[in-house]
Amino acid sequence: MSAKANLDVLNRQVAYSGEGISVKTLETEIHQERTVQDNKVDELKGLRERNVEIQGAMAEELKKLRRFSDYLNGTTTKGGFLAGLKEVLSYIPGLRGLALSQRSIEELLKAQYHLSARRVKEAAAYVDTLKQSEQDLYKEIDRINMKIVEMAKNEREALGYVLELKAVQEQLKADEQAAEAGSVEQRDIQANADKVYAKLAEHSTNVLLYGSAEERYARLKDNTRKLAETIRNLGNDIQQYTTAASIKLDMASAQIQAIGRAADAAEVMLEMKRSLDVMTESMNVTTQFVSDTQMFFRSNLDTFVKDLETFDETTTGLLEENLKKSREIEEARIKAAIDKAMARQQGAPAGA
């Protein structure tokens, strides 16, 4: 008897939150989120190039000061005092080709100091840019988390409704068997069974779509977090280095002037060497940093970008597969949804 089945369930509105879901809307939303990531990756690539450029320039400028130190240490020049000093001075801008006595070494060193300080400042400015990007990404993660929770809730709603429909479907099946074959009552039961089936098909699709969306958003979140961490690590590295370089420059300013003055007076050359050791140290830190950062990018960013591409392919594949599958696999989907709902109801691990 169809009266035994509670058909109210057919008219009940399922309380999904958000704007509803379809393969198309899911694809659109995932695409939007991916665009945010792609933009950040592009931004990061740009920063990487500019950062390497600035670091290169910085290393080059500190190298010029370091040559002074090496020269005074007697490790790089062999042509005697004058030849050596001329060689060293040729690294300072504006001095190449000029006679030794023409320009003030103090003035040139101060100009070089200024240039180095400027480069350090340029590099340091990237720290804030990176921190801003990192904050943007964490904000994005918050948004994705809300989506994940929403998708999980909707999946739970869909699963619950599928179970209710399954119960009605079974009841209708029993009623149909009890009814006289070909009777009006049996036809009525069959008509209701068709309606239940249609609802089951619709909400089983929702179970899979919301489940898939939850999973995809979760993966998107993982990638966004990786990107944020990459940016944070790079920012920390630059901050650490520029802070160290900046402190060294701050501490070296009086030494630079003293060296310049001493060089101008052609006196106390050994003192120059001792004072410029600070610059040597700075140079070593720079070289190490450039090398580390390049390695960092090689081993992390490229892999990360590749991962994103793989993720993109997987997502597209899943969506295409969903679009391709239609009625002939609906039964299987309904069954899967019901199995999942049953499993959930019995407290077993969700599995799918």
Add this chain to the structure above:
Amino acid sequence: MSIVALHTQALVLPEAGRYLDLLGRALQAARLNDTFPDRRQLQSTVDSLREGLRLGVYGELYVDARAGLPNLASFTRVATDHELAAASLAKLGPRSELEARRGEAEVFARMATKHAYLEALQRLVLAPVDQHRVLLRRHDAASGTAAFRIELTKLDASGVYLRLAIDLTQVSSLWRRKVVDLEADGETAAASETFRGMVYRCADLDAETLFVRMHGIEGVQVERVVRGVIGPVLFSLPVGDGVAVRRTMEVPDDALGRAWQTWSLGAGAAEHERPELLVAFATDSAAGDVREEKSNDPLSPLLAERLGPTEGPRYRALRERYPFKVFKDRKFVATPGLKAVAQGVIAAAGTRNIVYDLRAT
């Protein structure tokens, strides 16, 4: 101990702010003419450092421990920020957006603050670390003579900030390739590398030594050498609740330095509540039109008076070849506690110098 590197003292807030406030007001009180480095530019640098510290853009202030002035690192800090300001502001984006996100994360508050700082900074003209200028005063193409003024503003290696101006005339027919090169338009000029280097290296010498040195160059007639020197600055700044003070650490061993040491151990030792500051502003001229050869500088007698019996006669002979006279002067700006130090030095030297008053707070 606040010495952090060679001749370098570090000051932090609030004493760094008090120091910069006093220094800024001392520069205004000193009524500096164009013998000295541009007062407004130096004031802008001092004010920018103070604002940078107040806003947290800079963490500390580096001061030359001998001259008591902001050192090369401090000058460079604001100068590089000034140079990069336009590009940095473009990268930071609109301040309103940063302000709106101020509460979101610390970085946005910091960026908004930096934006405000750079916006104000980029409008200023700051004190240069070094600046050469060559000004053409007269050019007589017919006789092949040209008169120039060579100006050098320099943060000297001794820590003081000075301006050196040399008025000279080139009389050689080959002057285009000599000390100063005149451009083809006959209106602009640039000092040759050699001359520029020599002026730079000799900037810390006194005017009469420079006059003699320049006059020795072939084809050049020096008319005037003028130096204006800002510094040294002697300061005493109470720290915290006044238990300790920050003072200029490496004062020169001259009459002022010794008076300062005496004050620090005597009257100044008890002064832990009020910030005190004294700044010296010296001028030194050597020129043909100076009426009387005299040093009114209590810290720097004339060269002739300092020379021994061997060098004295040689120097007098040298001077007879160059008809110029020397005048030296010095004025002070001091807070009430240090005014007596300046007055004591002046009285001991028997000079008559101006001491401008500076309010301690």
